[in-house]
Amino acid sequence: MTAALPDFPWDSLAEHTATARAHPDGIVDLSVGTPVDPVPEAIRDALASVSDIPGYPTTHGTPQLRAAAVDALRRRHGIDGLDPDAVLPTIGSKELVAWLPTLLGAGAGSTVVIPELAYPTYEVGALLAGASVLRADGLTQLGPQKPAVLWLNSPSNPTGRVLGVDHLRKVVEWARERGTIVVSDECYLALAWESEPVSVLHPEVNGGSLDGLLAVHSLSKSANLASYRAGFVTGDPELVRKVLAVRKHAGMIVPRPVQEAMTVALTDDKALFVQRERYAGRREVLRTALQDSGFRIDHSEAGLYLWATRDEDSADTVGWLAERGILVAPGTFYGPRGGKHVRVALTATDERVSTAATRLTP
Numbered sequence: 001m002t003a004a005l006p007d008f009p010w011d012s013l014a015e016h017t018a019t020a021r022a023h024p025d026g027i028v029d030l031s032v033g034t035p036v037d038p039v040p041e042a043i044r045d046a047l048a049s050v051s052d053i054p055g056y057p058t059t060h061g062t063p064q065l066r067a068a069a070v071d072a073l074r075r076r077h078g079i080d081g082l083d084p085d086a087v088l089p090t091i092g093s094k095e096l097v098a099w100l101p102t103l104l105g106a107g108a109g110s111t112v113v114i115p116e117l118a119y120p121t122y123e124v125g126a127l128l129a130g131a132s133v134l135r136a137d138g139l140t141q142l143g144p145q146k147p148a149v150l151w152l153n154s155p156s157n158p159t160g161r162v163l164g165v166d167h168l169r170k171v172v173e174w175a176r177e178r179g180t181i182v183v184s185d186e187c188y189l190a191l192a193w194e195s196e197p198v199s200v201l202h203p204e205v206n207g208g209s210l211d212g213l214l215a216v217h218s219l220s221k222s223a224n225l226a227s228y229r230a231g232f233v234t235g236d237p238e239l240v241r242k243v244l245a246v247r248k249h250a251g252m253i254v255p256r257p258v259q260e261a262m263t264v265a266l267t268d269d270k271a272l273f274v275q276r277e278r279y280a281g282r283r284e285v286l287r288t289a290l291q292d293s294g295f296r297i298d299h300s301e302a303g304l305y306l307w308a309t310r311d312e313d314s315a316d317t318v319g320w321l322a323e324r325g326i327l328v329a330p331g332t333f334y335g336p337r338g339g340k341h342v343r344v345a346l347t348a349t350d351e352r353v354s355t356a357a358t359r360l361t362p
Contacts, residue, residue, distance in 0.1 A: 004127050009120055009333040016322040023325025028356040030286075030345045031327045033157075033304050035224040037278060037349075040271040043223065046264040047257045057256035059248045061089040061232070065259050068266040069217075069232055075269065077189060079201045081208065086237040088244050089254040089262065092229035093187055093218040097121045099252075100214075100233075101129035101149050103243045104181060110148035117335045119157050119185065135335060139174050146178040153185040155197050155302035158334045158343040162195040162301045168205045176212055181239065187218040187231075188303040190272060191279060195301035201235055210236045221304055221347075222272055223265040230254070230262045279304065282346045282353045289357035290344065298341065306344040307331075317342045324359045 013031060020027040060066070066084040073079040090096040098121050101112050112126035116135045126133045126149075136142055152171065154163035175182045184200035198205060201215050214235040220226035234240065247253075254262075265271070287297055287306055295308045310317055314330035321328055321342070328345075331338025348356070 005124060006120070009329075013318075013327070013329070016318050017327055019319075019322040020325050020327040025325060025355060028326045028348055028352045028359070030348055030356065031329045031343075033221065033345045033347050035221060035226050036347055037224050037275065039224050039228075040265070040268065042268060042271070043225070043261045043264050047228070047261040050257050050260045053256050057253055057259060059088075059253045060085075060244055061087065061254065062256075062259050062263070065089060065263045065266075068263045069234065072266040073199070073201070073217075073234070076272075077199050077202070079199055080203065081210070082201065082234060083237055086210075086240045087232055087234045088240050088247070089259060090216075090231040090233055091252060091254055092220065092226075093185070093216050093231035094121055095229075095252070096216060096231060096233055097185065098125045098128060100183060100216075100243070101125045101131055103246045104149060104239070105242075106131045106148035111145060113142065113147045113150040113180075115151065115153055115156065115335075116337050117156065117159055117331070118151070118153065120333060122151050122153075122185075139170065142174075147180050149181050149183060150175055151183050151185065152200060155188040155191065156299070157185075157188065157303060158305055158329070158331065158338070158341075159298065159307040160300035160303040160305055161307075162192075162197045162299075165198050165202075165204050168198065168200055169207075172200065172206050172213065179212075181212055181214065183214045183216065185216045187216065188221065189217070190222045191276060191304055192302045193280065193283065193300075197302050212236055212239070214239055219262060219265050222275060223268075224275065225261065225265060228258050228261055230258055230265070232262075278350075279346045282348070282350065285353050285357050286344060286346065289360040293360040293362055304346050306346070307341055308344050309341045311340055314339055314342050326356050326359060 066087040069087045070082045070084050106129045108130040110131040112131045113134050114122040116137045123133050216233050219230040290308050298307050300306050318330050329343040331341035
Protein backbone atom coordinates (compact mmCIF):
# COMPACT_ATOMS: atom_id res chain seq x y z
CA MET A 1 0.00 0.00 0.00
CA THR A 2 2.65 2.51 1.02
CA ALA A 3 4.62 1.81 -2.15
CA ALA A 4 1.89 3.59 -4.10
CA LEU A 5 2.15 6.76 -2.05
CA PRO A 6 3.93 9.82 -3.48
CA ASP A 7 7.15 11.03 -1.93
CA PHE A 8 6.65 13.38 1.01
CA PRO A 9 6.86 16.74 -0.79
CA TRP A 10 8.63 18.72 1.93
CA ASP A 11 11.64 16.42 1.78
CA SER A 12 12.43 17.83 -1.67
CA LEU A 13 12.99 21.31 -0.21
CA ALA A 14 16.19 20.33 1.62
CA GLU A 15 18.56 22.06 -0.79
CA HIS A 16 16.53 25.28 -0.90
CA THR A 17 16.21 25.19 2.89
CA ALA A 18 19.99 25.01 3.23
CA THR A 19 20.38 27.95 0.84
CA ALA A 20 17.89 30.06 2.78
CA ARG A 21 19.45 29.15 6.13
CA ALA A 22 22.84 30.34 4.86
CA HIS A 23 21.58 33.93 4.58
CA PRO A 24 23.63 36.19 6.91
CA ASP A 25 20.47 37.35 8.70
CA GLY A 26 18.92 33.90 8.89
CA ILE A 27 16.03 32.16 7.20
CA VAL A 28 12.48 33.50 6.87
CA ASP A 29 10.47 30.29 6.63
CA LEU A 30 7.18 30.90 4.84
CA SER A 31 6.94 27.37 3.46
CA VAL A 32 4.79 25.57 6.04
CA GLY A 33 1.70 26.99 7.74
CA THR A 34 3.03 26.41 11.24
CA PRO A 35 1.71 28.83 13.89
CA VAL A 36 4.34 30.92 15.68
CA ASP A 37 2.20 32.96 18.07
CA PRO A 38 1.49 32.11 21.74
CA VAL A 39 -1.30 29.77 22.73
CA PRO A 40 -3.83 31.93 24.62
CA GLU A 41 -3.42 31.66 28.39
CA ALA A 42 -7.00 30.52 28.98
CA ILE A 43 -6.44 27.57 26.66
CA ARG A 44 -3.21 26.61 28.42
CA ASP A 45 -5.00 26.81 31.77
CA ALA A 46 -7.77 24.55 30.47
CA LEU A 47 -5.22 22.00 29.27
CA ALA A 48 -3.61 21.88 32.70
CA SER A 49 -6.88 21.83 34.60
CA VAL A 50 -7.61 18.19 33.73
CA SER A 51 -4.06 16.89 33.58
CA ASP A 52 -4.64 14.71 36.65
CA ILE A 53 -7.44 12.59 35.13
CA PRO A 54 -5.99 9.06 34.77
CA GLY A 55 -8.80 7.34 32.88
CA TYR A 56 -9.35 6.95 29.16
CA PRO A 57 -11.08 9.83 27.36
CA THR A 58 -14.18 9.26 25.27
CA THR A 59 -13.71 8.99 21.52
CA HIS A 60 -16.87 11.01 20.95
CA GLY A 61 -15.58 13.91 23.04
CA THR A 62 -17.11 15.50 26.10
CA PRO A 63 -20.66 16.87 25.82
CA GLN A 64 -19.25 20.31 26.65
CA LEU A 65 -16.82 20.16 23.73
CA ARG A 66 -19.46 19.08 21.25
CA ALA A 67 -21.86 21.79 22.45
CA ALA A 68 -19.09 24.40 22.19
CA ALA A 69 -18.41 23.38 18.58
CA VAL A 70 -22.09 23.68 17.65
CA ASP A 71 -22.34 27.09 19.34
CA ALA A 72 -19.14 28.35 17.69
CA LEU A 73 -20.30 27.35 14.21
CA ARG A 74 -23.59 29.12 14.80
CA ARG A 75 -22.02 32.34 16.15
CA ARG A 76 -19.11 32.54 13.76
CA HIS A 77 -20.54 31.12 10.55
CA GLY A 78 -24.34 31.20 10.74
CA ILE A 79 -24.72 27.40 10.80
CA ASP A 80 -27.94 26.26 12.46
CA GLY A 81 -29.47 22.84 13.04
CA LEU A 82 -26.36 20.90 14.04
CA ASP A 83 -26.81 18.10 16.54
CA PRO A 84 -24.04 18.03 19.19
CA ASP A 85 -24.04 14.25 18.84
CA ALA A 86 -22.94 14.78 15.23
CA VAL A 87 -19.68 16.44 16.32
CA LEU A 88 -16.60 14.23 16.54
CA PRO A 89 -13.22 15.53 17.76
CA THR A 90 -10.19 14.44 15.74
CA ILE A 91 -6.45 14.30 16.33
CA GLY A 92 -5.92 17.42 14.26
CA SER A 93 -7.42 17.53 10.79
CA LYS A 94 -4.64 15.84 8.81
CA GLU A 95 -5.18 12.36 10.23
CA LEU A 96 -8.88 12.63 9.48
CA VAL A 97 -8.22 13.75 5.91
CA ALA A 98 -5.82 10.84 5.45
CA TRP A 99 -8.15 8.18 6.85
CA LEU A 100 -11.63 9.48 6.03
CA PRO A 101 -12.06 7.68 2.68
CA THR A 102 -11.17 4.43 4.47
CA LEU A 103 -13.48 5.20 7.39
CA LEU A 104 -16.32 5.92 4.96
CA GLY A 105 -15.81 2.64 3.12
CA ALA A 106 -14.30 3.95 -0.11
CA GLY A 107 -11.94 1.34 -1.53
CA ALA A 108 -10.86 -0.47 -4.65
CA GLY A 109 -13.14 0.45 -7.53
CA SER A 110 -14.17 3.72 -5.86
CA THR A 111 -13.25 7.21 -7.00
CA VAL A 112 -12.36 10.14 -4.76
CA VAL A 113 -12.57 13.59 -6.34
CA ILE A 114 -10.15 16.25 -5.12
CA PRO A 115 -9.54 19.84 -6.31
CA GLU A 116 -7.07 20.32 -9.16
CA LEU A 117 -4.85 22.25 -6.75
CA ALA A 118 -5.17 20.55 -3.38
CA TYR A 119 -3.70 19.81 0.01
CA PRO A 120 -1.57 16.69 -0.75
CA THR A 121 -3.20 14.58 1.95
CA TYR A 122 -6.49 14.40 0.00
CA GLU A 123 -4.70 12.28 -2.60
CA VAL A 124 -2.86 10.28 0.05
CA GLY A 125 -6.14 9.47 1.81
CA ALA A 126 -7.66 8.12 -1.38
CA LEU A 127 -4.58 6.02 -2.11
CA LEU A 128 -4.52 4.62 1.43
CA ALA A 129 -8.09 3.47 0.89
CA GLY A 130 -7.17 1.85 -2.42
CA ALA A 131 -9.43 4.24 -4.36
CA SER A 132 -8.72 6.09 -7.58
CA VAL A 133 -8.09 9.85 -7.54
CA LEU A 134 -9.66 12.33 -9.94
CA ARG A 135 -8.67 16.01 -9.90
CA ALA A 136 -11.51 18.32 -10.93
CA ASP A 137 -12.76 21.82 -10.14
CA GLY A 138 -15.99 21.65 -12.13
CA LEU A 139 -18.86 19.21 -12.40
CA THR A 140 -18.60 19.06 -16.19
CA GLN A 141 -15.18 17.41 -15.76
CA LEU A 142 -16.78 14.49 -13.93
CA GLY A 143 -19.12 13.30 -16.66
CA PRO A 144 -21.29 10.29 -15.75
CA GLN A 145 -19.13 9.21 -12.81
CA LYS A 146 -20.56 8.51 -9.37
CA PRO A 147 -17.65 9.12 -7.01
CA ALA A 148 -17.69 7.73 -3.49
CA VAL A 149 -16.30 10.94 -2.00
CA LEU A 150 -15.89 14.47 -3.33
CA TRP A 151 -13.62 16.92 -1.49
CA LEU A 152 -14.27 20.65 -1.38
CA ASN A 153 -11.85 23.17 0.12
CA SER A 154 -12.94 26.77 0.60
CA PRO A 155 -10.96 28.83 1.43
CA SER A 156 -8.47 26.80 -0.54
CA ASN A 157 -5.08 25.60 0.52
CA PRO A 158 -2.97 26.60 -1.41
CA THR A 159 -4.74 29.22 -3.53
CA GLY A 160 -6.94 31.05 -1.03
CA ARG A 161 -9.82 30.78 -3.49
CA VAL A 162 -13.32 31.07 -2.05
CA LEU A 163 -16.19 29.09 -3.60
CA GLY A 164 -19.49 30.96 -3.83
CA VAL A 165 -22.83 29.78 -2.50
CA ASP A 166 -24.16 28.97 -5.99
CA HIS A 167 -21.14 26.80 -6.79
CA LEU A 168 -21.38 24.95 -3.49
CA ARG A 169 -25.12 24.42 -3.88
CA LYS A 170 -24.69 22.92 -7.35
CA VAL A 171 -22.04 20.52 -6.07
CA VAL A 172 -24.27 19.38 -3.21
CA GLU A 173 -27.25 18.83 -5.53
CA TRP A 174 -25.09 16.95 -8.06
CA ALA A 175 -23.59 14.74 -5.35
CA ARG A 176 -26.95 13.88 -3.79
CA GLU A 177 -28.29 12.74 -7.15
CA ARG A 178 -25.41 10.26 -7.34
CA GLY A 179 -25.08 9.16 -3.72
CA THR A 180 -21.69 10.86 -3.42
CA ILE A 181 -20.50 12.03 0.01
CA VAL A 182 -19.31 15.64 -0.01
CA VAL A 183 -16.54 16.44 2.47
CA SER A 184 -15.68 20.10 2.87
CA ASP A 185 -12.31 21.06 4.35
CA GLU A 186 -13.13 24.31 6.17
CA CYS A 187 -10.00 24.71 8.26
CA TYR A 188 -9.51 28.30 7.06
CA LEU A 189 -13.15 29.38 7.25
CA ALA A 190 -12.43 32.02 9.93
CA LEU A 191 -9.69 33.74 7.91
CA ALA A 192 -11.62 35.89 5.45
CA TRP A 193 -9.94 38.89 3.83
CA GLU A 194 -11.57 39.97 0.56
CA SER A 195 -14.40 37.44 0.32
CA GLU A 196 -16.56 35.78 2.96
CA PRO A 197 -16.45 31.97 2.73
CA VAL A 198 -19.57 29.93 3.43
CA SER A 199 -19.71 26.48 4.98
CA VAL A 200 -21.23 23.55 3.11
CA LEU A 201 -23.32 23.11 6.27
CA HIS A 202 -24.99 26.51 5.83
CA PRO A 203 -28.68 26.22 4.91
CA GLU A 204 -28.18 28.51 1.89
CA VAL A 205 -25.94 25.80 0.47
CA ASN A 206 -27.70 22.59 1.52
CA GLY A 207 -31.36 23.65 1.66
CA GLY A 208 -31.58 22.85 5.36
CA SER A 209 -30.52 19.20 5.04
CA LEU A 210 -27.16 17.80 6.14
CA ASP A 211 -27.64 14.50 4.30
CA GLY A 212 -24.42 13.31 2.68
CA LEU A 213 -22.36 16.24 3.99
CA LEU A 214 -19.36 16.46 6.30
CA ALA A 215 -17.28 19.50 7.26
CA VAL A 216 -13.75 19.28 8.65
CA HIS A 217 -12.51 21.95 11.06
CA SER A 218 -9.19 22.64 12.76
CA LEU A 219 -8.01 24.82 15.64
CA SER A 220 -4.38 24.71 14.52
CA LYS A 221 -4.41 28.08 12.78
CA SER A 222 -7.30 29.95 14.38
CA ALA A 223 -6.18 29.23 17.97
CA ASN A 224 -2.48 28.32 17.48
CA LEU A 225 -3.13 24.72 18.55
CA ALA A 226 -1.11 22.89 15.90
CA SER A 227 0.97 21.15 18.59
CA TYR A 228 -2.20 20.12 20.45
CA ARG A 229 -3.60 18.27 17.39
CA ALA A 230 -7.11 19.66 17.76
CA GLY A 231 -9.82 19.35 15.12
CA PHE A 232 -13.30 18.03 14.58
CA VAL A 233 -15.69 16.79 11.92
CA THR A 234 -19.44 17.39 11.84
CA GLY A 235 -22.45 17.25 9.54
CA ASP A 236 -24.67 14.32 8.60
CA PRO A 237 -25.39 12.47 11.89
CA GLU A 238 -25.45 9.06 10.17
CA LEU A 239 -22.04 9.61 8.57
CA VAL A 240 -20.58 10.87 11.84
CA ARG A 241 -21.92 7.79 13.64
CA LYS A 242 -20.31 5.57 11.03
CA VAL A 243 -16.94 7.28 11.40
CA LEU A 244 -17.22 7.26 15.20
CA ALA A 245 -17.88 3.51 15.30
CA VAL A 246 -14.66 2.75 13.43
CA ARG A 247 -12.62 5.26 15.41
CA LYS A 248 -13.73 3.62 18.67
CA HIS A 249 -12.34 0.31 17.49
CA ALA A 250 -9.13 1.91 16.23
CA GLY A 251 -8.42 3.95 19.37
CA MET A 252 -8.39 7.25 17.45
CA ILE A 253 -9.04 9.40 20.52
CA VAL A 254 -8.26 13.04 21.27
CA PRO A 255 -6.55 13.27 24.70
CA ARG A 256 -8.77 14.55 27.48
CA PRO A 257 -6.66 17.68 28.24
CA VAL A 258 -6.80 18.62 24.55
CA GLN A 259 -10.57 18.23 24.58
CA GLU A 260 -10.74 20.69 27.47
CA ALA A 261 -8.47 23.13 25.63
CA MET A 262 -10.61 22.85 22.49
CA THR A 263 -13.74 23.65 24.48
CA VAL A 264 -12.24 26.92 25.70
CA ALA A 265 -10.83 27.81 22.27
CA LEU A 266 -14.26 27.36 20.69
CA THR A 267 -15.83 29.77 23.16
CA ASP A 268 -13.17 32.51 22.93
CA ASP A 269 -14.12 34.71 19.99
CA LYS A 270 -11.88 37.54 21.22
CA ALA A 271 -8.75 35.38 20.93
CA LEU A 272 -9.83 34.35 17.43
CA PHE A 273 -10.19 38.02 16.45
CA VAL A 274 -6.75 38.89 17.85
CA GLN A 275 -5.09 36.08 15.89
CA ARG A 276 -6.92 36.98 12.70
CA GLU A 277 -5.70 40.57 13.02
CA ARG A 278 -2.13 39.35 13.36
CA TYR A 279 -2.43 37.41 10.13
CA ALA A 280 -4.14 40.34 8.40
CA GLY A 281 -1.20 42.61 9.22
CA ARG A 282 1.38 40.10 8.01
CA ARG A 283 -0.64 39.48 4.87
CA GLU A 284 -0.63 43.16 3.97
CA VAL A 285 3.13 43.48 4.46
CA LEU A 286 3.94 40.38 2.40
CA ARG A 287 1.41 41.10 -0.33
CA THR A 288 2.74 44.62 -0.86
CA ALA A 289 6.37 43.47 -0.85
CA LEU A 290 5.74 40.64 -3.30
CA GLN A 291 3.79 42.86 -5.70
CA ASP A 292 6.41 45.60 -5.53
CA SER A 293 9.09 43.06 -6.46
CA GLY A 294 7.25 41.85 -9.56
CA PHE A 295 4.97 39.09 -8.31
CA ARG A 296 1.29 38.72 -9.16
CA ILE A 297 -1.03 37.48 -6.43
CA ASP A 298 -3.84 35.24 -7.70
CA HIS A 299 -6.98 34.39 -5.68
CA SER A 300 -5.84 34.62 -2.01
CA GLU A 301 -9.15 36.19 -0.95
CA ALA A 302 -9.08 34.21 2.29
CA GLY A 303 -7.00 31.69 4.19
CA LEU A 304 -3.44 31.60 5.43
CA TYR A 305 -1.46 31.87 2.20
CA LEU A 306 -0.63 34.08 -0.77
CA TRP A 307 -0.69 32.31 -4.14
CA ALA A 308 2.08 34.17 -5.97
CA THR A 309 3.66 33.95 -9.42
CA ARG A 310 6.29 35.54 -11.64
CA ASP A 311 5.04 33.50 -14.61
CA GLU A 312 8.05 31.22 -14.49
CA ASP A 313 8.72 27.68 -13.34
CA SER A 314 7.91 27.47 -9.64
CA ALA A 315 11.26 25.78 -8.92
CA ASP A 316 13.03 28.86 -10.29
CA THR A 317 10.92 31.12 -8.08
CA VAL A 318 11.63 29.00 -5.01
CA GLY A 319 15.34 29.21 -5.79
CA TRP A 320 15.25 32.98 -6.35
CA LEU A 321 13.58 33.51 -2.98
CA ALA A 322 15.89 31.03 -1.20
CA GLU A 323 18.88 33.07 -2.34
CA ARG A 324 17.31 35.95 -0.42
CA GLY A 325 16.85 33.79 2.66
CA ILE A 326 13.12 33.26 2.12
CA LEU A 327 11.70 29.73 1.92
CA VAL A 328 8.34 29.08 0.24
CA ALA A 329 6.52 26.05 -1.16
CA PRO A 330 6.41 25.38 -4.92
CA GLY A 331 2.93 25.16 -6.39
CA THR A 332 3.72 21.72 -7.78
CA PHE A 333 3.32 20.32 -4.26
CA TYR A 334 -0.42 20.81 -4.74
CA GLY A 335 -0.95 19.51 -8.25
CA PRO A 336 0.28 19.80 -11.86
CA ARG A 337 -1.54 23.11 -12.37
CA GLY A 338 0.65 24.76 -9.75
CA GLY A 339 3.75 24.77 -11.92
CA LYS A 340 4.12 28.55 -12.12
CA HIS A 341 3.06 29.54 -8.61
CA VAL A 342 4.49 29.43 -5.11
CA ARG A 343 2.58 29.32 -1.82
CA VAL A 344 3.68 31.94 0.68
CA ALA A 345 2.52 31.33 4.28
CA LEU A 346 1.57 34.12 6.66
CA THR A 347 2.91 32.11 9.59
CA ALA A 348 6.05 33.92 10.63
CA THR A 349 6.61 36.48 13.36
CA ASP A 350 6.12 40.16 12.64
CA GLU A 351 9.89 40.59 12.76
CA ARG A 352 10.55 37.82 10.22
CA VAL A 353 7.78 39.06 7.93
CA SER A 354 9.27 42.55 8.06
CA THR A 355 12.68 41.07 7.29
CA ALA A 356 11.29 39.24 4.25
CA ALA A 357 9.69 42.45 3.00
CA THR A 358 13.00 44.28 3.32
CA ARG A 359 14.80 41.58 1.35
CA LEU A 360 12.18 41.79 -1.40
CA THR A 361 12.34 45.56 -1.71
CA PRO A 362 13.87 46.47 -5.09
